[in-house]
Structures are given as C-alpha cells and as structure tokens.
Amino acid sequence: MNHLLSVKDLEVSFYKESKEIRAVKGVNFHIEEGEIYGIVGESGSGKSVATKSILRLGPDNCKIKNGEILFEGDNILEKNNRELRKIRGNEISIIFQDSLTSLNPVYTIGDKLVELIRRNQKISKSDAKKRAIELLDIVGIADSKSHLKSYPHELSGGMRQRVMIAMAISSNPKIIIADEPTTALDVTIQKQILYLLKDLQKKLHTSIILITHDLGVVAQMCSRIAVMCAGYIVEEGTTEDIFYHPSHPYTKALIASVPKAGRTLERFIEKTITEEENENLCPFFSRCSYAIEKCRLALPDNYLENDKHSVRCYVRGEKLGE
C-alpha cells in the first residue's frame, strides 16, 4: 500500500471558450521506489497532461477536476504554493521534450544550474559552481568547466538534453518525470540519453516516469508500462505482459504498428460515432475491429489478467486470437 507515488482517479480538463475538453478521464497508477514506469500512447492521449498534473504544471486553462496524487502519503493537490515549490524540482523533477525552448536563451548553463542548486541547498556560490561542474561531469558533458559559460543555443540538442538531466538530478530527486526526453533527438543520441537515464536511475536509486510514444524505448527501459488512449489507461502491466501477452486491442495495434522491414502496416478503419457516444464508450471503440455489441453500450471496467496486469476491455486476452 505504501507506494512512493500514487495517482488516484485523476481527471483533468481543458477549458476553451467555456467548452470543456476532457484530457484525462480518471486515471489510476502508482510508482514504486527505484522503478522506471513507462506511459505510452499516441499524441493527445493525455499521457503528458496526466504526468504534468503530478506537479500541477498545467497551463492556465487546464484544471484538475478530481482525484488524489499521493506522494509519500501526502496529497500534492492539497498543498499550498510554498509546499508545492518544495516538491517541485527537489523531490520530483521533470525533463521536457524540447531542450532548446526549455532553457532560457539569455542565461548561461552555469547561471541556471547555480541558481537551481542554490535554491534547493543553501550553499555558497562557489560551492554551487563546483557542484554544477560535478553535475555536468556526471551527465557526460566533456570540458564541463568551460561549458558553464555556454548559452543554450551554443550546444547541440543532445548536450542540451544532458544539461536538462543535470538540472533534474541536481537535488537527488525521488522521482524524475521524463516527458518524451528523446523525441527531439536523432536515433544515436536518443540511445545515449536513454542509457544515461537508466545509468543514473541505478546509481541514484530514483524512480523515473518515462513518457513516450516509442514502444522500443519503453521495452528497453521500463519495468512496468501503462498504455493510454484518449484519457484512459486502457492497459497496465509488466513489460513482459504488455509485449508478450497484450490484452487490449489498442495495445496490440500499437505493437503491430512498430514498423519492421518486409511488413506492411495495417490501417485502422474508423466507425462513425457521435462525439457524445465517444465520451462514454471505450476510447478505442471507433477504431476497434474486435468490438462487440456490448462495447456500444458502456465503458468497460478494469479487469485483472493477473495481479499486475489490468485491462479495460470486454473482449480481452486470448479471446482476441493471435
């Protein structure tokens, strides 16, 4: 029961001109100490919004409507700004996708690291500088001392992402949220950054929430995986369960859509349903080729395949046929 972080019944909505857009529709998951938890899903599935909500980082027009986010037993959603700031960047830190826009262009790498270190630890400027150099060494930036004086635009994408990681680990956080950390990088650099993350996770014994749409990445990195679709977690389980025994048609489709040489990709055939129906049905219904009559009536509950593997589908598991 004592998870490091548990998210319960999280519902997040965006408001645009008084119209509500539900981005996260009741999500439950938890993170154990020292594990890498992957959240996969297509664009707009709510994976990023759900995890940003952990630190209450949504934009102004975004509202957390319901739910609990328990970090070490305390509900983050009930904390005031001062308490929240103590958690942000200190206990839970975050790495974003686009490292160029994530770093303020008019300050040097050193400025940022020193500022960040000194905010969390009350140490002198020169000590903070030493620590900044140490951090850059840890994340594998060569010639770290001179790079303190570099501006973000002077570094390559991979190096900037390393700087972001240095910022993320500066206070030995318990959880690092990595929101598509490698999407903006090319393949070789992706691999380096992922190895670095995994390496650091082992050394520092932190937990990582890894958000990505790249199944190959989660397969390599994560111990458990949640698959999100249109604001719901449709399937959750260990990496083995998800990849070898996928139970939800959506997960199957995702795995099948990983391009491989000599295989043609299947296309989804969309059923037409109204927006209203869509709101209250299985999020994959309109594209699901296994859908049965029951699927048209109500959203399925979570079924347990085993104690770690749950799936939100009426037609699940073996019944799908291989």
Next chain:
Amino acid sequence: MEKILNRLFQTILILFIVSILCFTLTKIAPGDPVLTYVEPNMSEEYINQLREDLGLTKPIAIQYIIWLKNILHGNFGNSLINNRPVLDQILERLPSTMLLMGTSLLLSVILAIPIGLYTGKHKNGLVDKIINIFSYIGISIPTFWFAIIMIYLFSVYLHVLPSLGMRSDGINTFSDLMKHLIMPTCVLTFTNVSQFTRYIRSSTITELSSDYVTVQRAYGMSETGILYRHVLKNAILPMITVLGMSLQGVVSGAIITEQVFAWPGTGQLAVNAVMTFDYPLIMGITMFTALLIVIGNLLADILYVVIDPRIRSNG
C-alpha cells in the same frame, strides 16, 4: 569588428543620402528665402545682389557641395532671420529639450516596465482592462488636445501650474523649473507609457507561454522569481529598438508639445524656422535629427549584441 565597421559605413552612407534629400527638398519647397530680407523700399538691383551674396545664384549641385563641405567643418551656416550660427542656436536650445524629453523618456520606461509586466502576467484581469483603456486613450488622443485640456484644468481653472515657458520671469529657482516641467512631461509621458506598456505587455505574454517558464515552475521557482529573473530580461528586448528610435526625440524635441507649452526647446526652434522659412536652420535641425536617429539605431544594435547572446554569436 568587421560587422561594426560595416555598420558604421552604412551609417555614413545613410547620412549622405539624407543630406541630399534634406537639401533638395528644402530647395524645391515653395517660398523664396530672399523675400524674408526684402523691404518695400529695396531696389531690384539690391535684391539681386543679396541673392548672389547668399550664393543662391550658383547651380544647385555647387550649392549642395558648399553646404556639405561647411557641415563637415561643423558650420551649419547662419540663420537668415537673426544671422546667428545655426549650430549655436541648436546647442543653446538643447539643455531645455534634453531636460523635458529625457525626464519623460526615463519616467516612461520606469513606469512602463512594471505596468507592462503586471498586465501581461494578469492578462484580462480587471487591472489589465483598466490599463488597456488608458493605453488606448494615450495612444489615440492628439497631444495638443491633451495639452490644452491640462492647461485649462491646472492653469486656468485650478491656478496651480504655470501654462507657458520654462521659468517664470525673474525667478530662477529649481522648484519653479519643476513646476513648469510637470505638465509637458505629463503629456509626453502619458503617450509614451501607453505605447511602451503595450509593447512590454505583449512580449511578456509571449514569454510567459514559453517552455522555459514551465521548466522554471517545474523546478520550484516562485512566480515572482520567474517574472523578474527570467521573463523580464527577455520581455524588454523589443524595447531596445523602441528606445533607439525615441532617442532622437531627446535632442530634436517634441514639436507639438513644446509649441503648446511654449517650451524653449529645439522642437519650438524647428517650428519657428519653418514659419519664417529660415532654410539654413531647417536643414541644420533636419540633419541633426537624422544624425541622432542613425546613432540611436546604431546604439540599439550594439545594445542587442550586449544583452542577447543569440545575436552575439550568429547575428
């Protein structure tokens, strides 16, 4: 270094083109400068002699070259009205204009930055809406009208502030000067603040939505810290251009405001020069203003390089 030299060369070229335009436009403008000297009892011969003395009979290109040569020697010629050197006249007007324009520009910047940041941060809030209305008023009402309303209110009706000039007759105190300064400064500052606030507000809104702000928030920085340490420096960057453009005003003055308040500055001098067709003075002031606009832009460019590291390495 090469870039700076390049830029300097451009500056000189621009000034050269401006000088040609300034000269020819003044020359082809209707009105005969000699007529200002003419009195009813002068003979035709004397008038022609005068024309020749002033160098007006030479071909226009020769006239231009003589004029340019003199300017390069710091000689802007003599006024046709009082025969005093143009440069002296401009220089003696400078302090009063610099006082008025400098004060209002400084005040405008000091007021506009916090107002712009605040309204950008609390966009569509009540304060923002009120400030917005004032900004639109400030941008759209003509300065002369606003100046007249102020004079009516504070001089004619309330009798608290002097309406004209820079000093009261025979009184030479600092507080008297300040009293005279209040109204023209208010008029100019109101217009400036209205514009500057709009600039800063919109760039604050843009900057606040950028990713680095979310990152700072995610790393536990307070909202005020984000605003003052991170957004401010980025948000005031566009102001550099605006300030570079406004710099010439500090010397060339505000033509309308100075005229309405009879402020003895360069703006008023320019108006008088035009009224009396004192063409050496008109050309002198025009060249002077052009020089300052170009210098202002040059300074703005240099300042950008100093503040924005992105321009330093690839601009």
